[in-house]
Amino acid sequence: MNSLKLLLETEIQEFINTNIENDVSKLALHKNDFSTDYISIINQIVSKQKAKKKLPTWFKTPNILYPSKVSVEQTSSEKAAKYKASLISGEKLIDLSGGFGIDDYYFSTVFQKVVHCEINPELSFIVKHNFEQLGKKNIECILGESSKTLKNLNQKFSWIYIDPSRRNDIKGKVFLLKDCEPNVPELLPFYFNYSNSILIKTAPLLDIQSGLLELQFVKRIHIIAIENEVKELLWEIENHYKDDITITSINIEKEATQIVTTSLSEDYMASFSVPKKYLYEPNTSILKSGNFNAISQLYKIDKLHQHSHLYTSEEKIDFPGRSFKIDTIIPFQKKEIKTHLQNTKMNITTRNFPIKVDEIRKKYKIKDGGTIFAFFTTDIQNNKIVLLCSKI
Template sequence: MNKNILNTGVQEFILENINTDTMSVLLKKSLFTGVNQKELVEQLEAKKKCQQKLPTWFKTPNIYYPNKLNIEQTSSETTAQYKANLINGNSLIDITGGFGVDDYFFSQKFTEIYHCELNENLSKIAAYNYNILGVNNIICKAENGLNFSAKTTQNFDWIYIDPSRRNDSKEKVFLLSDCLPNVPENLDLLFNKSSNILIKTSPLLDFTIGINELKFVKEIHVIAIQNDVKELLWILEKGYINSINIKTINISKSSNEVFSFALNDEKEMVSDLSEPLVYLYEPNSAVLKSGAFKTVGNQYQLKKLHEHSHLYTSNELIHFPGRSFKIEQVVPYQKKEIQKLGCSKANITTRNFPETVANLRKKHKIKDGGDVYMFFTKNMNEKYIVLVCTKI
């Protein structure tokens, strides 16, 4: 951590040049004593990435930024706030502290937070920024969080873990046991220190794999922002053996779409199939990631077009966690039928369909955009169909 970066002149330069081409800054001779151009560019790039993702940090003067990779890997303020609303208590230990965004919001719900970060420089940056942000109940430890947990005599109300999703060879990984730290391997140690564990993972982690690798899973939360799944959250409670509850949320600027179900219910349900009716529904990405393909239809008393199409229909319009459409036409998937539609511009979606959107556009000469929505899918009779819709 180079404290010269915090000098007034340097901070003013960063603020005034936030939208400047960083390559032009990099190629200039050193502008400030004790700060090289590479360090200056790192601050500019990282601060710029915080503008939308971490507005509290971006708007606060004299924040010190790590390299942009740390910013890319950290939680957004939106998802961090969601996590902080899930748990509370007297004490929490974060064994993978990082830039410390999650702990900033946890600190508003806990009396005391331990932030453990193996990277000494990143630990110093987090501690400095907490002071700037006026947070005084977070204790930063520049050491391995698992080692600190093992040697401390203190127990905690909650343990928080955000395992690194790259192994030593820098390859992307999709198993918890391949992440750092190896959570499955250390569960006994962790449950010796707390009865409650919250784990953040990549949305790429498969539910079944995660459940098999962990134990005492009580809840899985699927968080999407603007229909883009960002995180999975796993709540583990020591000794919990009942059905796992799945909670999904799609956070948008106008409203939040929430849907919950018991994992066992999904396994036991049967979908009620139907030909397309008056309205069509497409679940949001959080619901789709959760695998609630039968439960969502049953909870909202909807019919499903096909067991594997994941599109739903009804005669009466309902409020649904996803997109809703009025079905204007249904035609068989045949070139002549599509030509008859006379549709040269449309938004195309495929569900349980053998061709890609790009191929369909090219084959049928349909440009992207407009007010028409076309769904290429399979119906309950195993026939490929096209639904022409207007969005509600």
């Protein structure tokens, strides 16, 4: 790991920090005046640039080492890691897929001890070094294959945490947990020898119903979105759990966090209506949950159509998503469209509509942007309509 240690030399760290805002493609053309590989230095700058918004604690801490740009892109953000640490706590947690260690840093605030397992020697070295710079003394970094580490330690843990990675040979196929490393569905009985509580992180690509078919004893599912982009799914598993499964949809914004919890076993009933005064579009985490009828029942608002997933009300409510005032309702007919939409500027969204956004823009010469929000959708009477709205 001598090459990594060389990156910590004072003049190299000064070069990285001095050029953190600069164009790395231009920096790459400069002559290498240092004692180590110049590409490695450039890669540190690229990865640190990626960390600025996503990992502010790491970014502002001196002498942090970074893995590849891809590793930084794939790691949890601090915002997501903080949320995870609010869900569980206990004496000891073992992370079987440690990675860059963002989650473990926050788990260490709610557990007495955290064990970070990593099979990649370079990444394990980087993470151990970084935890020292961050002042974390209750995290132990162990290099090696996670199942062997678990067996060798032979301890009981309050929680096992794991983020299985999708194998490269399944590109283009349906995303299933059995196609990941490690194979969590197959290894669950083995994991239960060491803990009764398991938290699994998966990519948002995983279908919730598919995950439920593969996993046993699921207690809760958390869908985490940051600024309305779903980043990860969390699966809480408790050995022998058989009761109701809840789904929590979280959207973490700069100002506030919106949380909606629904049940998989409850038979929610939606009400339906033609568009009223206000229109609501749910956050992406709610859309991912698939519990569309629950939103109608819980918030006492009407759906426009069983498959439109847009909601309406006469009185404005505080809604976990975007809210609009409906200014005009236009039938999707040639004459009406030409009068109201052609050669205009507006933000277009389609929900349960046969034509894609790009096709609509091209066909009617509509520019993107402005203050008008146009929803192309289908109403309860199966009419194709356009709702021209003002954002609230």
